[in-house]
Amino acid sequence: NAGVTQTPKFQVLKTGQSMTLQCAQDMNHEYMSWYRQDPGMGLRLIHYSVGAGITDQGEVPNGYNVSRSTTEDFPLRLLSAAPSQTSVYFCASSYLTSGRGNEQFFGPGTRLTVL
Amino acid sequence: SQQGEEDPQALSIQEGENATMNCSYKTSINNLQWYRQNSGRGLVHLILIRSNEREKHSGRLRVTLDTSKKSSSLLITASRAADTASYFCAMLEIKAAGNKLTFGGGTRVLVKP
Numbered sequence: 001n002a003g004v005t006q007t008p009k010f011q012v013l014k015t016g017q018s019m020t021l022q023c024a025q026d027m028n029h030e031y032m033s034w035y036r037q038d039p040g041m042g043l044r045l046i047h048y049s050v051g052a053g054i055t056d057q058g059e060v061p062n063g064y065n066v067s068r069s070t071t072e073d074f075p076l077r078l079l080s081a082a083p084s085q086t087s088v089y090f091c092a093s094s095y096l097t098s099g100r101g102n103e104q105f106f107g108p109g110t111r112l113t114v115l
Numbered sequence: 116s117q118q119g120e121e122d123p124q125a126l127s128i129q130e131g132e133n134a135t136m137n138c139s140y141k142t143s144i145n146n147l148q149w150y151r152q153n154s155g156r157g158l159v160h161l162i163l164i165r166s167n168e169r170e171k172h173s174g175r176l177r178v179t180l181d182t183s184k185k186s187s188s189l190l191i192t193a194s195r196a197a198d199t200a201s202y203f204c205a206m207l208e209i210k211a212a213g214n215k216l217t218f219g220g221g222t223r224v225l226v227k228p
Contacts, residue, residue, distance in 0.1 A: 031214060042121075042203055042220040043158070050214065059118075059217065090157055096214060102207055103148060104216060106157035 002026050006091050006107035013081040013114045021076040021110050023091030029105070030096035032074040033058070034066065036087040037109075043090065049074055050096055081114045088112070118142065118206050119219030127225045134191040136222040138204030139184075145214070147180055147187050148205045152221070158203065162189075196228045 007022045025032065033048035035058075045058030049068040063085060065077040074093075078085060088111050092104040119140045128134055138147070146165045150158040164171045164180045164187065171178045177190040191198055204219045 033216065035218070042119075043218040045215070045217050048215060056210075056215070058215070092158075092216075094216075102146060102214065102216070103160035103163055104150070104158070104205070106159070108157050 004091055004093055004105050004107040006089075006110050008110060009108065010111050011113070013078070013112065015082060015114060017081050019078050019081065021078075021089055021091075021112075023074045023076065023107060024072050025074075025091075025093040025105070026072065027093065027105065028071060029093035030071070031102075032068065032091065032093045033104075034064070034074070034076045035090045035092065036060065036085075037090060038087050046076065046089075078112075083114045086112060086114045118208075118217035119204050121202075121204060121219040121222045123222060124220070125223045125225070127227065128194055130194060130196055130226055130228050132194055134194050134198070134224050134226070136189050136202055136224070138187045138189070138219050140187075140204075140206045140219075141185065142206075142208060144182075144206045145209045146207045147178075148207065148216075149176075149178060149187075149189050150203045150205060150218075152201045152203065154200075161202075191224075194224075194226045196226050198224060199226045200224060 004025045034046040035043035047066040049055045091107040094104045122137045148163045149161045152158045175192045180187045201221045203221045208215045
């Protein structure tokens with residue numbers, strides 16, 4: 001199993017550009033989510049999904065879009081990048097039901113800089 | 116504001132000592148999880164405690180949960196230099212749209228050899 005994979009590892013954007021951060025998992029997890037982590041801080045939930053075709057907003061959704069067309073993939077789109085979106089982005093996945101464990105498996109992160 | 120807050124924000128101890136960190140949260144939860152993050156890396160799951168449990172052990176880790184006070188603690192016994200990392204609590208809520216996991220701000224632990 002590859003686990004949770006994220007691409008790219010690093011990205012530099014100019015203000016106003018758009019891009020998509022990719023996330024994929026091969027563990028057949030129902031639950032997938034995106035977090036951002038700013039220096040010296042914890043993770044803040046951007047968007048999450050409990051299955052294909054179902055997404056919901058987290059704590060800091062503004063400026064980001066998601067879709068979940070398959071169980072495996074959960075891309076995060078930045079519509080018009082702003083310097084405030086400079087951060088490290090983590091994708092995570094888990095089983096949905098507590099009986100199978102809800103521990104999250106994290107990807108290695110994407111370090112995004114917006115100039 | 117975040118669902119969870121951790122205390123202390125930073126902790127420095129000598130190898131062999133115990134490290135204790137606390138997490139407080141705001142809403143009802145299904146379970147609470149602790150994660151570890153080494154510098155520049157992703158998070159790794161350590162231990163999960165369900166809302167109907169009060170204490171759980173895993174190796175040198177001991178977690179407690181007090182749902183009446185909406186708080187949890189993580190104890191690392193006999194710490195090692197390799198335990199140096201940031202530790203985060205995460206709260207799982209069951210919502211109409213599905214489960215939602217939110218994190219506290221983390222405790223940075225430095226274990227000096």
